[in-house]
Amino acid sequence: MNNNLLKNIIRFIWLVLLQILVFNNIEVFSFITPFIYILFIIMLPFDTPKWVILVSGFMMGMCVDIFSNTGGIHTASTVLMAYISPWAQKVVSSKQDPEAGTQPGIKTMGFRWFFFYTLILTTVHHICLFYLEIFSLTDFFGTLKHALYNVAFTMVFIIISQYLFIGRKTE
Amino acid sequence: MRPLIQFLIKNYNFFLFLVLEFFAFLLIFQNNYYQQSAFFNASNAISGGIYSYYSGFTDYLSLKKVNKTLADENSNLLNLQKSSFIKTNNKTFIVNDTLYQQQYTYLSAKVISNTTNRINNYLTLNKGSKQGIKKNMGVISPQGIVGIVKDVSDNFCTVTSLLHSKSKISAKIKKNDYVGTIIWNGDDYRIVTLKDVPTHVKIYIGDTIISSGYSMMFPEGISIGTIYLYGTNKGKDFYEIKVKLFNDFNNISYVYIVNNLMKDELNELEKKSQNE
Numbered sequence: 001m002n003n004n005l006l007k008n009i010i011r012f013i014w015l016v017l018l019q020i021l022v023f024n025n026i027e028v029f030s031f032i033t034p035f036i037y038i039l040f041i042i043m044l045p046f047d048t049p050k051w052v053i054l055v056s057g058f059m060m061g062m063c064v065d066i067f068s069n070t071g072g073i074h075t076a077s078t079v080l081m082a083y084i085s086p087w088a089q090k091v092v093s094s095k096q097d098p099e100a101g102t103q104p105g106i107k108t109m110g111f112r113w114f115f116f117y118t119l120i121l122t123t124v125h126h127i128c129l130f131y132l133e134i135f136s137l138t139d140f141f142g143t144l145k146h147a148l149y150n151v152a153f154t155m156v157f158i159i160i161s162q163y164l165f166i167g168r169k170t171e
Numbered sequence: 172m173r174p175l176i177q178f179l180i181k182n183y184n185f186f187l188f189l190v191l192e193f194f195a196f197l198l199i200f201q202n203n204y205y206q207q208s209a210f211f212n213a214s215n216a217i218s219g220g221i222y223s224y225y226s227g228f229t230d231y232l233s234l235k236k237v238n239k240t241l242a243d244e245n246s247n248l249l250n251l252q253k254s255s256f257i258k259t260n261n262k263t264f265i266v267n268d269t270l271y272q273q274q275y276t277y278l279s280a281k282v283i284s285n286t287t288n289r290i291n292n293y294l295t296l297n298k299g300s301k302q303g304i305k306k307n308m309g310v311i312s313p314q315g316i317v318g319i320v321k322d323v324s325d326n327f328c329t330v331t332s333l334l335h336s337k338s339k340i341s342a343k344i345k346k347n348d349y350v351g352t353i354i355w356n357g358d359d360y361r362i363v364t365l366k367d368v369p370t371h372v373k374i375y376i377g378d379t380i381i382s383s384g385y386s387m388m389f390p391e392g393i394s395i396g397t398i399y400l401y402g403t404n405k406g407k408d409f410y411e412i413k414v415k416l417f418n419d420f421n422n423i424s425y426v427y428i429v430n431n432l433m434k435d436e437l438n439e440l441e442k443k444s445q446n447e
Contacts, residue, residue, distance in 0.1 A: 072198025
C-alpha cells in the first residue's frame with residue numbers, strides 16, 4: 001500500500017514537470033498540445049476511494065494551471081474527469097474483473113478496454129477544457145474540431161507511454 | 172436535521188465534486204476579470220523559480236540568434252547617435268536639450284517562459300516589483316510589440332501576450348496614419364488582425380503597421396508587422412486586414428519593459444475629463 005502511494009506521488013510530480021516543461025512547448029499545426037498529465041487520473045488504482053480521485057484531480061489541475069497561467073480551466077476539467085472515471089471503468093466492459101490494487105493499463109486490462117476507457121475520459125476532459133478556455137459558444141464546431149484533434153494526439157502519447165514505461169515494470 | 176446529514180454523507184462524493192468545481196470556477200473568473208490572482212499564476216516564487224532554472228538550460232539554444240538581434244539593434248542605435256551625423260547647416264544653431272523631456276524608460280528582461288499554442292498566451296519575465304515593474308506596463312522586443320504586464324511578484328512578472336484572445340492594441344498604418352485595433356483570433360501565431368480601418372483608405376500588401384501611441388503603454392512608432400492580406404466583409408465599411416508580425420513569438424528571449432513616466436499625469440487628466 002505504502003509502496004503504491006509513493007509510486008503515485010512520484011508519478012504525480014513527474015507528470016506535472018513533463019507537462020509544463022516539455023509538452024506545453026509542443027505544438028502540432030500551431031494549436032494542438034497533448035495533455036499528458038491526465039494519465040495520472042487514468043492510472044489511479046481501481047480501489048481508490050472516490051474522494052481521493054477527486055482531490056488528486058483537483059491538485060493535478062491546479063498545478064498545471066499555476067504553471068500555464070490558465071486560471072482554473074485545467075482544474076475544472078480534471079475534476080470533472082475524475083468524477084466520471086469510476087463510472088467510465090464500469091461502462092467499458094471487460095472479460096476479467098480487476099483485482100483490488102491493480103492500476104488500469106494495457107498490460108493489466110488489455111488494449112481494447114484501456115483504449116475505450118481512456119478515450120471517454122480524454123474526450124470529456126478536452127471538450128470541457130477547450131470550451132472553458134475560449135469561454136463562448138460562437139464558433140461552436142470550430143472549438144469542437146480543435147478539441148477532438150487534440151484528443152487524438154493526447155491518446156497517441158498516452159498509449160505510447162504505456163508501451164514505453166509502464167509495460168515492463170508491472171511484470 | 173438527521174435526514175439532511177444522512178443525505179449529505181450518502182452523497183458526499185457528489186458534494187465534494189461540487190465544492191471542488193466551485194473553487195475551480197472561482198479561479199477561472201478571477202483570472203478572467205479581476206486579474207488579482209497574484210498567487211495562482213506563473214509569477215509566484217515557486218513556479219517562477221522552476222521556470223528560470225529551466226530557461227538556464229534552454230537559453231543556450233538561442234544564443235546565436237539573440238547575439239544577432241543585439242548586434243543589429245546596437246548598429247541601429249549607433250546610426251541614431253549625434254556623433255554619426257555631419258552638420259550640413261553652416262549657420263549658427265543652438266542645441267537646446269530642455270526642449271526634450273524623457274517620457275519613456277526601458278528595462279531589459281529575460282523571457283523565462285512563453286507559449287504560443289493556446290488561445291490565451293502568456294509570458295513570464297525575470298523582473299518584478301523589486302526592479303520597479305508595475306501592472307499594465309508595455310513590453311516590446313527589438314522586432315515589435317510583445318504584450319502588457321499582467322501580474323507582478325517580487326522578482327517575476329507575467330505578461331499577457333499580444334497572442335491573447337482578449338488583447339486589443341491600438342495601431343496605425345505607417346504611411347497614412349489611419350488608426351485601427353490589433354486583435355488575435357487564435358489561429359496562427361504569426362498573423363494578427365487589424366480592424367476598424369475604413370474602406371475608403373487606400374492600402375497595399377506590404378504596408379507597415381506601427382503602434383499608434385494612443386495607449387499609455389507603448390510609445391508611438393513601435394513596429395508591429397506588414398499587411399499580408401486584406402478584404403472587406405459584405406455590407407461593412409471596415410477592412411479586415413491580416414498583418415504578418417515582425418516578431419517570431421516562438422523565439423523571443425530578451426524583451427524591454429516600457430515605463431511611461433507621464434502615465435500618472437495622463438491617467439489623472441483622462442479621469443478628470445471622464446468625470447465631467
